Structure formats: structure tokens, C-alpha cells
Amino acid sequence: MKKNVLLALLAGMMVQLTVSCKTRIPADLTKANLIPKPVTVTATGSSFELNESTVVYVQEGSEELKQIGQLLADEIKAITDLTLKVQTTAQAPKRNGLFLTITPENTQIGTEGYDLMVTEDVVTLKANQSAGVFRGLQTIKQVLTFTNGADPKQQPVWLMATGNIVDYPEYAYRGAMLDVARHFFEVKDVKRLIDLLADYKINILHLHLSDDQGWRIEIKSWPKLTAIGGSTEVGGGEGGFYTQEQYKEIVQYAKERYITIIPEIDMPGHTNAALASYPELNCNNKAPKLYTGMKVGFSSLCTSKEITYKFVDDVIGEVAALTDGPYIHIGGDESHATKEKDYIKFMNRVQDIVKAHGKTMIGWDEVAHADIKPEAIIQYWAKSKNALLGVEKGAKVIMSPSKQAYLDMQYDSTTHLGLHWAGYVELDQAYNWDPANLVEGINKENVLGVESPLWSETVTNMDEIEYMVFPRIIGHAEIGWTAVENRSWEDYKVRLAKHGKRLKELGVNYYASPLIPWENEDATK
Ligand code: ACM
Numbered sequence: 001m002k003k004n005v006l007l008a009l010l011a012g013m014m015v016q017l018t019v020s021c022k023t024r025i026p027a028d029l030t031k032a033n034l035i036p037k038p039v040t041v042t043a044t045g046s047s048f049e050l051n052e053s054t055v056v057y058v059q060e061g062s063e064e065l066k067q068i069g070q071l072l073a074d075e076i077k078a079i080t081d082l083t084l085k086v087q088t089t090a091q092a093p094k095r096n097g098l099f100l101t102i103t104p105e106n107t108q109i110g111t112e113g114y115d116l117m118v119t120e121d122v123v124t125l126k127a128n129q130s131a132g133v134f135r136g137l138q139t140i141k142q143v144l145t146f147t148n149g150a151d152p153k154q155q156p157v158w159l160m161a162t163g164n165i166v167d168y169p170e171y172a173y174r175g176a177m178l179d180v181a182r183h184f185f186e187v188k189d190v191k192r193l194i195d196l197l198a199d200y201k202i203n204i205l206h207l208h209l210s211d212d213q214g215w216r217i218e219i220k221s222w223p224k225l226t227a228i229g230g231s232t233e234v235g236g237g238e239g240g241f242y243t244q245e246q247y248k249e250i251v252q253y254a255k256e257r258y259i260t261i262i263p264e265i266d267m268p269g270h271t272n273a274a275l276a277s278y279p280e281l282n283c284n285n286k287a288p289k290l291y292t293g294m295k296v297g298f299s300s301l302c303t304s305k306e307i308t309y310k311f312v313d314d315v316i317g318e319v320a321a322l323t324d325g326p327y328i329h330i331g332g333d334e335s336h337a338t339k340e341k342d343y344i345k346f347m348n349r350v351q352d353i354v355k356a357h358g359k360t361m362i363g364w365d366e367v368a369h370a371d372i373k374p375e376a377i378i379q380y381w382a383k384s385k386n387a388l389l390g391v392e393k394g395a396k397v398i399m400s401p402s403k404q405a406y407l408d409m410q411y412d413s414t415t416h417l418g419l420h421w422a423g424y425v426e427l428d429q430a431y432n433w434d435p436a437n438l439v440e441g442i443n444k445e446n447v448l449g450v451e452s453p454l455w456s457e458t459v460t461n462m463d464e465i466e467y468m469v470f471p472r473i474i475g476h477a478e479i480g481w482t483a484v485e486n487r488s489w490e491d492y493k494v495r496l497a498k499h500g501k502r503l504k505e506l507g508v509n510y511y512a513s514p515l516i517p518w519e520n521e522d523a524t525k
Contacts, residue, residue: 024049024120029163033146033498034139035474036201036481037491038167039113047147048118050158051096052082059101060088064130067256069100072137079144080158095121098140104128112203112258113168116140118160132168134258135201139165145502171435173398173449174480175204175262176407176473178465179456181211181273182294183233184240189462191253196470196508198257200477205254206262206329206451209319212272212291212299216241217263217322221314222278228290229273234457236292247322255324262362263319266331267312268338268346272299280307294457297336303346313353320357327377328354333364344370351376368393377448381406384439391441396448399435405476407454407468411511417458418468427513431475431492434484450480463509470503470510471496493517 029043056076058069069086076084084098092099103126106115114127114136125136140160147159176197178185194205209217215229218241230241242250251261271281272291279287283302291299301308320328330350335343347363347370354361355373362377363370365386372378374394380387381400391397402409402422409425410418423429436444452473459465474496478487493516500518503510512518 024162025157025159027147027159027161029118029143029161029165031146032143032161033495034142034165035492035495035499036478037487037495038139038165039483039486040166041163042165043161043163044119046120046162047159048120048123048162050076050080050082050084050144050160052084053096054082054084055093055097056084056086057089057093057097057099058086059099060090062102062130065100065102065133068130068133068137071134072098072100072140075137075141076144079141082158092124093122098123098125100125100133100137102127102130102133109166109168112172112201113166114139116143116165116167118143118162118164120162123160131203131258134198135169136165136167138199138201139167141199146498169201169481170483171447171449171480173204173451174202174477175206175398175449175451176202176469176476177206177208177264177400177451177453179208179211179408179454179459180216180242181208181214181233181266182456183235183237183460184214184216184230185456185462185465186240187242187246187250189465190250192462193465193469194250194254194257194259196466196506197473197477198259200474201481202473202477203259204262204449204451205259206264206453207250208264208266208453208455210265210273211270212296213293214239214241215273215277217247217265217319218243219315219318220244221318222311224277225274225315228277232290232292234292234294235460237460244318244322251322251324260325260327261323262325262327262329263323264329264331264362265315265319266333267350268301268303268343269297269299269333269335270331271301274301274311275299278311280305281311297334300335300337301346303338303342308346309349309353312350313356316350316353316357316359320354320359323359326360327362328357328359329362329379330354330367331364332367332370333381335366340369347372362398365390368395379451380439380442381453384442387439388441391446397442397446398448398451399438400451400453401433401438404430404433404438405450405452407452407472408457408459411513415511417464419455419458425472427472427475427493427496427515428489430472431479432489433479435479436484450476452476466509467511470508471499471513471516472511474499 027047114132215225226241233239368390378390379398
């Protein structure tokens with residue numbers, strides 16, 4: 001061997017030695033304050049150091065992975081101010097890299113689970129599908145944020161605690177609902193909400209698109225729905241609606257964050273906006289006035305007229321064409337102005353219409369009274385008898401119990417927004433329940449998942465949305481993701497306390513509940 005080759009080799013070995021012998025700061029992965037709490041966390045006590053030459057490596061061959069890699073680099077930039085390169089690769093890196101890979105080999109973790117291995121040299125995020133990589137990315141963000149708990153901008157090095165996290169969700173359906181009918185919210189607000197929900201591994205956003213006070217989605221074959229029905233809101237403001245192009249933009253934005261949008265067209269009740277737009281949908285052929293109050297249960301489509309079913313078919317057809325997920329929500333709640341026998345006949349036909357457009361029906365728990373098909377989904381909010389009836393008919397249930405999951409309920413008697421007809425829902429009340437053990441007779445196998453609805457009678461802007469949603473929904477996200485045996489309020493509230501600072505950095509106007517030992521901060525309000 002020539003002398004200069006030998007010298008070069010020796011020099012190379014020295015560099016290697018210096019890199020691998022560099023003292024690492026000890027860190028404990030089990031103290032990363034992760035929410036939702038993962039299935040297993042094994043700590044190895046050291047740390048991976050992120051610096052400006054760390055590279056995000058993405059296994060070649062997947063466009064989705066590349067997108068997630070870029071998103072990871074963007075998120076790291078937002079947290080640390082470091083600009084990392086994103087590179088595709090055929091092989092796992094040896095050092096100073098974050099490596100994203102899809103290796104469909106771990107049946108335990110399913111479609112959304114992931115395996116995150118952090119060593120001193122490399123961070124490897126593995127999943128069966130890109131959805132799992134995306135969920136794991138949220139964990140990386142939290143590990144990075146919480147490893148030292150130091151002030152991010154003053155921290156000299158950015159660390160991730162070493163160890164292994166194997167994680168997957170307890171429930172397939174983990175949702176939030178936004179009522180854009182009582183008050184209308186712009187596309188940018190919906191996108192911000194999607195971003196914040198994605199942070200906590202939520203995978204569904206249900207949009208309540210029509211109600212007595214407003215119709216919020218353009219239907220090209222019935223244009224007056226938005227021209228008239230979309231023109232106002234609770235309190236008489238100017239309302240608004242999404243054009244189909246805007247709605248597609250929301251669906252796509254959500255999809256890139258592995259969130260499915262579920263559209264709801266509420267019927268036969270909660271339809272004053274539609275009835276005001278088209279007189280022929282009323283049994284007396286007279287259009288009522290637009291409604292800007294907060295009462296419920298007074299309106300109904302005319303279930304005995306054929307034009308009503310033409311209307312439903314046209315609307316569901318256009319909405320189905322905009323929907324990439326499997327579900328369309330047809331409401332069905334509080335139809336007090338519809339006779340029971342008419343309600344059942346109507347819902348049976350609507351169910352067939354939804355199916356004819358290739359989708360599965362979700363309805364609020366009252367819909368269980370119709371002849372629902374076993375694949376129908378019942379959303380429990382009020383009456384356990386209804387949910388049980390649905391289960392007897394073979395349906396699965398989404399758990400949205402108003403006393404625990406309704407985000408429009410006030411936290412306590414001093415909350416300046418919201419209502420309290422279901423009671424006050426402080427953070428412990430919102431957290432301390434088990435979807436598989438809430439209604440007698442409804443067990444884990446009957447439950448599709450959980451959803452937290454925000455009704456917007458009193459909520460008028462993004463700041464107010466955030467105040468009612470956060471941090472309650474973070475607890476709901478954990479209920480949906482983490483098995484009941486693996487979670488407790490006492491442990492959760494300590495982890496949540498650490499998230500206050502991060503929420504603040506994100507500009508989230510959250511409710512600083514006195515039940516939480518928030519760290520290094522004063523209350524938001
Ligand atoms: C509902 O709260 N009316 C479903």
C-alpha cells in the first residue's frame with residue numbers, strides 16, 4: 001500500500017473516531033412528554049444531535065415519502081431554525097441523518113403505526129405506509145421539542161433522546177368536527193385547524209356544511225343554496241360559502257396531512273337555509289325567511305315530495321364527487337318537525353342515494369331508527385338507546401358524547417364563549433372516559449372511534465375556535481390513539497403542561513385550565 005493512501009486511510013479513521021467518540025448529552029426518551037402517549041417507549045439514555053449538516057434522507061421510489069421528508073425539514077426549520085437538506089437514497093445512512101422509509105413488514109403497527117429508532121448516529125422512521133411515516137413525523141417533532149425542555153432559541157445544540165418507539169392507534173377514526181354553518185370560517189382558518197389537528201395524530205375533519213342558518217358548499221345544480229342560503233349566519237352577519245374549487249383545496253390540504261374530510265349535509269331537519277332558497281322544497285311551496293337565531297328542531301324538508309329526493313340526489317352526487325374518503329354524513333339529528341314515520345321513509349331513501357353515489361352513510365344517533373344497513377355508521381351524541389339500536393342493526397359507532405366530547409360546551413361557569421346545556425366540560429371531564437366503556441352494551445368492537453364536535457353558535461373567529469378546541473382536543477386525540485390501560489389523567493396533565501409553551505409558540509389561543517400545572521408561563525386568559 002502506498003504511503004499517501006495509508007495516510008489518507010488513517011486520517012479517515014481519525015475523523016470517524018472523533019465523530020463517534022464525541023460525548024453525547026444524556027437524555028431520557030421516556031420523558032419526552034409525548035401526546036398521544038405511544039404504545040411502547042424504550043430509552044437508551046443518550047442523544048442524537050441535530051445540526052446544520054444533518055440531512056433528511058428519504059428512501060427512493062415514493063413521491064409521498066419525498067413530500068413527508070420536505071414537510072419534516074420544514075417543521076424542523078420552524079422549531080430549530082436549522083435548514084436541512086432533503087435527499088433520496090437507496091440505502092440507510094450511517095450518520096447524521098434522519099431516514100424515512102416504508103418497509104411493509106410489521107403487521108403489529110397497521111396502516112398508521114410507525115417504528116422510530118433514535119441512535120446517537122441516525123434517526124430511522126419506519127412504517128408500513130406513508131400515513132404511518134406522517135404520524136411518526138409528529139412524534140419526531142415532539143421528541144425534538146421536549147428532549148431538553150430548554151428554551152428553543154437559546155439552545156446551543158438540538159437533541160433527540162435516543163431509544164425506540166413502536167406505536168399505533170387504538171381506534172381507526174380520530175376526528176374533530178367544525179360547524180361552518182352557524183358561523184362561516186374561511187379556507188385559511190380550516191387549513192390552520194387541519195395543521196393543528198395533524199400535530200396530535202387526528203385523522204378526520206368532519207365539516208358541518210349546512211344548517212338552518214347557512215348553506216356553505218356550492219352546489220352547481222342548485223345555485224340558490226349558496227346565493228340565498230349562504231348569505232347570512234347566526235347574528236345576521238354576511239355568512240359565506242366554499243366554492244367547489246375552494247372545497248377541493250381543503251380536501252387536498254387535509255389529504256397531504258393524512259386527514260380525511262367528511263362532509264355533512266344535515267337533513268331532513270336543520271334545513272331552513274335550503275328551504276329559504278327553494279320554495280319547492282317546502283310542503284306549502286312557500287319559502288320561509290332566512291334564520292339567524294340559535295333555536296333547533298323547527299325545519300324539515302318536505303319528505304312526501306319527489307322533488308325533495310331529486311334535490312338530495314343532486315346534492316349528494318356533487319358532494320360525493322368532491323369527497324375522497326368513504327363517508328358522507330347526512331345529519332338526521334333533532335328532526336322534531338318531521339313525523340317519525342316520514343323520517344324513517346326519508347332516511348331509508350337517503351341511505352340508498354348515498355350508497356348509489358359510492359359512499360357510506362354516517363348519521364347522528366337518531367338515524368338508528370331508520371332501516372339502516374350494517375355498514376352504516378352511527379354518531380352517538382345524546383341518546384345511548386339510539387346508539388344501542390344502531391349496534392343491534394350491525395352499525396359501528398363514533399363516540400361523541402356531548403358531556404365529554406362537545407367542544408362548544410363551556411369549561412366552567414366563567415367561560416365567555418360556548419353553551420352549557422350538556423354541562424361544563426373541564427379538561428379532566430373531557431379526558432376521563434373510555435369510548436369502549438361509556439355506554440352499557442357498546443364495546444370496543446362496536447366503536448369505530450371518537451370525534452369532538454365544535455358547534456359554532458357562539459364561536460365567530462379563529463381565535464375563538466382555538467380557545468374552545470385547545471387543549472380539550474389534545475386529550476381526545478389521546479383517547480383515540482392510546483389504549484385505555486396506557487393512560488391516566490395524573491400522567492396526562494403533567495405531559496400536557498409541557499405542551500403549553502409549544503402551543504404558545506404556534507400562536508394557539510388555548511384555554512389555560514387551572515387544573516394543569518403549566519410550566520414557565522402565565523395563563524393565556
Ligand atoms: C347535535 O348536537 N345536534 C348532533
